[in-house]
Amino acid sequence: MEISWGQIATDHYSQDEGQAVGYCRTKSGVVPKRPGNASWGALVMISRRGFIGFTAAALATTRLADAFDGAPGMLDHILLGNGDLDRGVAFVESRTGVKAMFGGVHPGMGTRNALLSLGKRRYLEIIAPDPKQENADARRVNELRKLETPKLVGWAAHPGRLDLFVQRIKQQGIAIEGPSPGSRARPDGRILKWKTAVLKDDRGGLVPFFIEWEEGSVHPSSDAPGGCRLESFSIAGPDPDALAAEFHKLNIEVAVTRGDKPQLRATIAGPKGVMEVTS
Numbered sequence: 001m002e003i004s005w006g007q008i009a010t011d012h013y014s015q016d017e018g019q020a021v022g023y024c025r026t027k028s029g030v031v032p033k034r035p036g037n038a039s040w041g042a043l044v045m046i047s048r049r050g051f052i053g054f055t056a057a058a059l060a061t062t063r064l065a066d067a068f069d070g071a072p073g074m075l076d077h078i079l080l081g082n083g084d085l086d087r088g089v090a091f092v093e094s095r096t097g098v099k100a101m102f103g104g105v106h107p108g109m110g111t112r113n114a115l116l117s118l119g120k121r122r123y124l125e126i127i128a129p130d131p132k133q134e135n136a137d138a139r140r141v142n143e144l145r146k147l148e149t150p151k152l153v154g155w156a157a158h159p160g161r162l163d164l165f166v167q168r169i170k171q172q173g174i175a176i177e178g179p180s181p182g183s184r185a186r187p188d189g190r191i192l193k194w195k196t197a198v199l200k201d202d203r204g205g206l207v208p209f210f211i212e213w214e215e216g217s218v219h220p221s222s223d224a225p226g227g228c229r230l231e232s233f234s235i236a237g238p239d240p241d242a243l244a245a246e247f248h249k250l251n252i253e254v255a256v257t258r259g260d261k262p263q264l265r266a267t268i269a270g271p272k273g274v275m276e277v278t279s
Contacts, residue, residue: 070232072254074157076211077123077220078233078266080277081153083145085128089114091150092126096270098227103220104184105130110141115224118268122230123221127153152264152279155208155233157252162195162212172249175200179212192217205279206235206262207246228270236263 082088093099100114103125112130117123129141143153159165162179169176178197185191193214199207213219236259237243244256257265264279 070255071122071230072157072233072252074159074252075122075208075230075233076156076158077118077125078155078230078264079125079127079153080150081144081147082126082128082150083147085112085114085126088126088128088150092116092124092275095273095275096228096268097272098225098270100124100126101225102187103224104186105133106184107133109133110138111144115220116228117221117224117226118228118230119221121158121219121221123224124228124268125220126150150277152266152277154205155264156196156211157208158212159210159251160212162197162210165210166197169199169250174249178210186218190218192220203237203243203246204262206237206243206264207250208252228268231267231269231274233264233266236265237261 080088080092082091089100096116098116100116103113103115105112110130110133111127113128114126115123116126127144129144166176166178176197176199179195180197181193181195183191183193194217195212195214196209198209201207202209232255234255234257235243235247236257238258238260240256240258247254247256262279266277268275268277
């Protein structure tokens with residue numbers, strides 16, 4: 001059975017409320033509102049009836065998102081899994097021209113990571129098995145060991161105060177676990193602390209897990225190697241209408257496209273070129 005990374009994210013990942021998401025209709029369908037660019041993207045295609053219902057729900061919100069730049073406003077980081085960390089770092093560097101910095105290990109989880117900034121409060125986490133750890137989470141490690149080529153294995157969103165977010169989600173009747181505390185020691189000895197929450201049904205990793213960094217903790221994007229930017233991030237699936245409705249409930253602005261199978265898609269640009277990765 002395929003592992004759901006969102007469901008076990010709290011194992012190692014264990015601002016005020018985010019703005020409500022606005023949507024606009026384009027020739028291609030319904031997309032998160034992007035001022036000044038009403039024709040952006042060939043995204044969510046829905047029926048007239050679906051459009052009316054979906055638009056009505058969006059218009060009922062009291063605030064609209066300020067902008068949509070091709071990536072979710074709440075996106076905190078994306079996880080790129082690989083069977084070997086050094087190979088994963090080399091893969092990214094060969095395509096973007098930027099070498100990710102070693103981040104640390106996840107004790108008891110059997111993994112370690114390397115980080116690369118994607119701009120303000122956004123970063124790429126390359127995650128792979130830690131060969132020095134024994135007695136680790138076999139599910140996570142085994143799934144990563146199978147990856148000869150890096151692929152996206154999940155993503156995280158920062159909704160603001162996590163306790164308020166979880167409360168609001170539960171009031172909607174959506175099952176969610178957390179907040180759960182987490183921490184990790186950086187190579188320089190500084191301790192990063194956070195809280196996470198994860199939906200019981202994360203649609204196989206398409207829906208992010210949610211994170212709030214403790215005040216005083218250095219956000220990884222602030223000192224990880226820079227030079228790259230996240231040009232686009234989207235979700236694909238056979239039923240984009242249902243996916244779009246799910247993200248609307250969670251107040252997440254994200255591009256949803258039709259695809260043959262559920263998939264995360266990201267485009268990262270660096271000094272050397274553009275890298276496209278999928279799940």
